[in-house]
Amino acid sequence: RIGVRVLDQLEPGVAAHFLNANHTIGDMHCAACGQENPEGFSYCGKCGALLVAVQPQRELRKVVTVVFCDLTGSTELGGATDPEALRATMRGYYDEMRTILERHGGTVEKFIGDAVMAVFGVPVAHEDDAERAVRAALLMRSRLAAVAERRAVPLVLRIGVNTGLVVTGTTPGRDFLVTGEA
Secondary structure: OOOOOOHHHOOHHHHHHHHHOOOOOOEEEOOOOOOEEEOOOOEOOOOOOEOOOOOOOOOEEEEEEEEEEEEEOHHHHHHHOOHHHHHHHHHHHHHHHHHHHHHOOOEEEEEEOOEEEEEEOOOOOOOOHHHHHHHHHHHHHHHHHHHHHHHOOOOEEEEEEEEEEEEEEOOOOOOOEEEEOO
């Protein structure tokens, strides 16, 4: 049971406290997996790691590995394919790429049209992030054939992998954004 009392029914001092307070419910991000968890949780709801309140960081300089991939000929594919069929194909492509990247420890930063950009080293860095990124890229290439076969459409993937120094914003509750040559 949950007891609820209307603010008007509270004692005058208590009601004033709630009306004048600047309460916000913040989310905590797991340091181990990056999962967003409601305030008050002690353990991550995704991986079970102990949650530790961390002061938000504005920007960090980090060495990360970026994976960028896109489909060749997607403009022609869009013109020759029914929009609903194209959407189903792209959804399968995005889901497959996201799964591969996340299983290897990458964070998908964005999908842009037919392109996927992922970062290895944000929010959690591993000493083998570059190797993880290359392994993910190789698997992405081989799995694209399965996506293309299921949809009976020709898909060709171009992938670039680069490691370098970036500035990253890792403020909890906001998107990751890396800026730099990598």
